[in-house]
Amino acid sequence: DAGVIQSPRHEVTEMGQEVTLRCKPISGHDYLFWYRQTMMRGLELLIYFNNNVPIDDSGMPEDRFSAKMPNASFSTLKIQPSEPRDSAVYFCASSRDRANEQYFGPGTRLTVT
């Protein structure tokens, strides 16, 4: 299996622009997670899905953030409008179930200027 795939790997955008991050989980994994990692706040869980259904989005910082999972093989995290404080590395991860480990994608390094 190719592992969790994220795109783009790097994104530089100007404040106010819309940003869309993409994730393809490992086939057969029922859980998908979006995390944000910064030096100040560490690794934060933003939202996770089970069987394409959002289960817990309490970590989404504000309404500018939204996430979708239209099918089992694709998820997006959108920021609109983006702000400099959104600059971070965003990780997507998937797991088979809650008993199993998460497999992380390589991350998307987002810089908002």
Add this chain to the structure above:
Amino acid sequence: AQKVTQAQTEISVVEKEDVTLDCVYETRDTTYYLFWYKQPPSGELVFLIRRNSFDEQNEISGRYSWNFQKSTSSFNFTITASQVVDSAVYFCALSESYNSGGYQKVTFGIGTKLQVIP
């Protein structure tokens, strides 16, 4: 209170020394799972080990070993004869049930940055 506490934010050791990374967790579940992940300077997060709450056997994998003690709610990680390649941030994580639906709730600790000096 934090669900997963990694009290050591940074540790520096000289190569070949042994080092133990501490992890203390908090849960009301009787069935839960504990994990360790490694994040080397390259940035990717790599799974190291999983433990379920019913298996308190210590585990050894090469230079790595894990000590799970339910009595103290700890799941510590020891690297024997550390090497420069062990330099990374190590995260401990807890997976427990989320409401009654059986969904997963995973909480990561803040991580311990290990620097192995040659």
